[in-house]
Amino acid sequence: MEIISAREKLKSSNLDHPILNALQATETLYTTLAYQPSGHILIQDDFIGNADEKARVRARSFLNLINELDVQPDLVISPEYSIPWQALSELLLSGSRPDAGKLWILGCESLKLGELANIRDNLRDIAVVLDDDTSPVETTTQRYRNPVVYIFETKSLVDESLKLVLLVQYKTCPSGDKDNTEAKGMLPGKFVYVFGDYPQEVRLITLICSDVFEFKKSQIDAYYDGLLLVHIQLNNNPRHPVYKKYRLELFQAAGKTELICLNWAEHINAVINDKVIPWGNIGGSAWYLQSPEVDLKEVSLKSNHEHGIYYTYNAHIHAHSFIFDYKPRAFLFQSTKVHHHALAKPLSTRTGPKAIKTFIWQDQSAKWVEPKAKHDWPNDGFTDRLSVIKSEGVDLDDLQTVYQACPVSAERVLAISAGGFGIRQDWFAPNKIDSMQLSEQEFVHRMTVLQDTAKDVTSFRSARFSSIRAIAELRSEDYTWPSAVSALNQGFNFNWSSTNPNRNVVAKDGTFATVVHLGMISDLVNIKLYDSQIRKALAGPPPEPERLLSANEYKMFEKSHYDNSSPPRYCILYVDSKGTQNYINTDGVSYIKPAGYSPVDISQPSRMTQNDSLGGKTE
Structure with missing residues (x-):
């Protein structure tokens, strides 16, 4: 040529x-x-x-x-x-x-x-x-x-x-x-x-x-x-x-x-x-x-x-x-x-x-x-998928509302619900959302575009829909939400806002919260990794230091910020043989603290309710 x-x-x-x-x-x-x-x-x-x-x-x-x-x-x-x-x-x-x-x-x-x-x-x-x-x-x-x-x-x-x-x-x-x-x-x-x-x-x-x-x-x-x-x-x-x-x-x-x-x-x-x-x-x-x-x-x-x-x-x-x-x-x-x-x-x-x-x-x-x-008009398949889920008894009309406002916002809600966020502070930018990334094979993982039926893609979508469906099912049941997100007990809707980019639900009283459902989990180590990632995202970047810091000093300053942050209104749910559980990091929530530090962390609640067990609800 x-x-x-x-x-x-x-x-x-x-x-x-x-x-x-x-x-x-x-x-x-x-x-x-x-x-x-x-x-x-x-x-x-x-x-x-x-x-x-x-x-x-x-x-x-x-x-x-x-x-x-x-x-x-x-x-x-x-x-x-x-x-x-x-x-x-x-x-x-x-x-x-x-x-x-x-x-x-x-x-x-x-x-x-x-x-x-x-x-x-x-x-x-x-x-x-x-x-x-x-x-x-x-x-x-x-x-x-x-x-x-x-x-x-x-x-x-x-x-x-x-x-x-x-x-x-x-x-x-x-x-x-x-x-x-x-x-x-x-x-x-x-x-x-x-x-x-x-x-x-x-x-x-x-x-x-x-x-x-x-x-x-x-x-x-x-x-x-x-x-x-x-x-x-x-x-x-x-x-x-x-x-x-x-x-x-x-x-x-x-x-x-x-x-x-x-x-x-x-x-x-x-x-x-x-x-x-x-x-x-x-x-x-x-x-x-x-x-x-x-x-x-x-x-x-x-x-x-x-x-x-x-x-x-x-x-x-x-x-x-x-x-x-x-x-x-x-x-x-x-x-x-x-x-x-x-x-x-x-x-x-x-x-x-x-x-x-x-x-x-x-x-x-x-x-x-x-x-x-x-x-x-072009049919991306998303509304059809929600209709199927609704026919099976799970109402996601509020997610449909988010989608109608902007399909990208629905991608964000679904990502948060499955724990697929927070690795980058700007993860919610359209070119950073995980489901909006083309894979090396150029598979389309978009949650709001269901035309690609490659096996890898359908597995990804199935897992992500399962997460938000599980949260919606709990909403329709007499589930008592953990104290960190107790406002949800009065009801909530799925929502995404640029002013609260790491939140996926809003309670009836207007309280924003983050609810993640990881599905069936047998190894809590995997949940701990999600917990660390998500807590860091919710904590946000450290404030501006009051004086000029060296590179090493800034690292310590940043570490101190994350070690002492306790993101509010957040929970990770998962399922084991006993049913739905709320994850508690029993080693403390510090996610950048090196080995040898005290496991005591002031961001962890100091007591449990009588109904709490490993993975139970705190207050």
């Missing part, structure tokens, strides 16, 4: 490089329309594309949607093999085309060898169709190409007349599967085009699925800064380690880089030899970026969430990751530029993508439309 300048490619045909809105390194925003289709994929020796007319109708309707919007999006992107050439040709022949400054990046159905000549001839009166019909390998069993087509308007270098241009780029590396489908049938290309003159403009490169296998570290190092990388796919396993490698290398450079991965929707069916084969795939589409200015405000995250764009943080590549809802949809985004040039710092902020519209397929009108009914 060689990366070559789109400017030079166009110049060889007496065409100028287009001035594209999305690539201007200014403070203006740009819009992107992304297509995430579902359907049946026909896989033959000489063709890969949509298997039925219904899928083709949806693709044609998506192309029509571009012009039905109030303003054409600056970028339009569709995934690998998704757009029928006939539908695209018909659209262009009808007079529809990208407006000035707009760019369409369309993953099209496969082209039989030599077929582009027919398309070029069909469009000869309205468009210039360019490609590079070379390949790094000899033609043997290959019968088709896998294309992405750039469509835009630019000027002729001869007379400055406007020209509609289709620049076709071919996939350079076949995907791997047990049948060697593309290795046998696809003739690979050699060149990948880069748009944009850096640093005055953002750079843009599109890779098709397994092109990333050929994306060398040296090429990443040459192009990463100021780069918008578009990765279109038809991939039944987008989290495969081989496909993730380039993301690590891309973001290791820590430049101004953004990545749009656009796959098909979940549960694609392949049609091979008239046999329908369910893939059982996830969606896997996502928008990644590194920026200290990413908009993590509650209102912004909630708006994105409602439109089916779910925030996570990938600590392994140090990137914010906006995961697309897995269902078939089209998404309209508004975003800041990847890179700014010669711009005053107050104007140069990269806040990331904001979903402003989402579209669903409507059979009745045979169109992509904005949702109107509640059930047409």
Whole structure:
């Protein structure tokens, strides 16, 4: 794979490089329309594309949607093999085309060898169709190409007349599967085009699925800064380690880089030899970026969430990751530029993508439309899960209220309830909450987004729902709460507040408290570790010292603060063979005190009630 300048490619045909809105390194925003289709994929020796007319109708309707919007999006992107050439040709022949400054990046159905000549001839009166019909390998069993087509308007270098241009780029590396489908049938290309003159403009490169296998570290190092990388796919396993490698290398450079991965929707069916084969795939589409200015405000995250764009943080590549809802949809985004040039710092902020519209397929009108009914909006699965729990006799309506205010707050309540907080003082920031971290395998552990069904994820969610469910069950029973949280005996609701970030419940009298339920525990040592972590979080950072301290003195000052803190209104519950127990640290609650110190700790209550036993209630 060689990366070559789109400017030079166009110049060889007496065409100028287009001035594209999305690539201007200014403070203006740009819009992107992304297509995430579902359907049946026909896989033959000489063709890969949509298997039925219904899928083709949806693709044609998506192309029509571009012009039905109030303003054409600056970028339009569709995934690998998704757009029928006939539908695209018909659209262009009808007079529809990208407006000035707009760019369409369309993953099209496969082209039989030599077929582009027919398309070029069909469009000869309205468009210039360019490609590079070379390949790094000899033609043997290959019968088709896998294309992405750039469509835009630019000027002729001869007379400055406007020209509609289709620049076709071919996939350079076949995907791997047990049948060697593309290795046998696809003739690979050699060149990948880069748009944009850096640093005055953002750079843009599109890779098709397994092109990333050929994306060398040296090429990443040459192009990463100021780069918008578009990765279109038809991939039944987008989290495969081989496909993730380039993301690590891309973001290791820590430049101004953004990545749009656009796959098909979940549960694609392949049609091979008239046999329908369910893939059982996830969606896997996502928008990644590194920026200290990413908009993590509650209102912004909630708006994105409602439109089916779910925030996570990938600590392994140090990137914010906006995961697309897995269902078939089209998404309209508004975003800041990847890179700014010669711009005053107050104007140069990269806040990331904001979903402003989402579209669903409507059979009745045979169109992509904005949702109107509640059930047409993206369904993250959270409300459905609470409904199941309620049908089993446990009411979590107050958690639903928290979720409706902001799904991230519900993540926090669930984390506190299971003891998954406090390791960092800022644990509740969206990019620090444990359930909002993508795992190294890129599993989505979000509690309020239940679309990822990987075994590791479902186990995590099950444990966390069990914790809050157990607390809610105690609330509905005649359970006598420990004296530290006795206000809860009059009733309480689950709640989260930025002013009390380590509290997950509020009593009827307005008292905040922290209740953690660790489930069935046989080893109290594990609870002690949780207790230490949580008490430190509740104690908060030490106050400002009254005088200048050396490093060692400050360590002692900090230790003294934590040793003598007794966080109020807090309890850890667990279950053993005797039932629900309240954990008491019998060694004293000091969690940083070295061995040899007195076990006596003034923060521990000095007496127990007659009903108390190990793990019982204090007063």
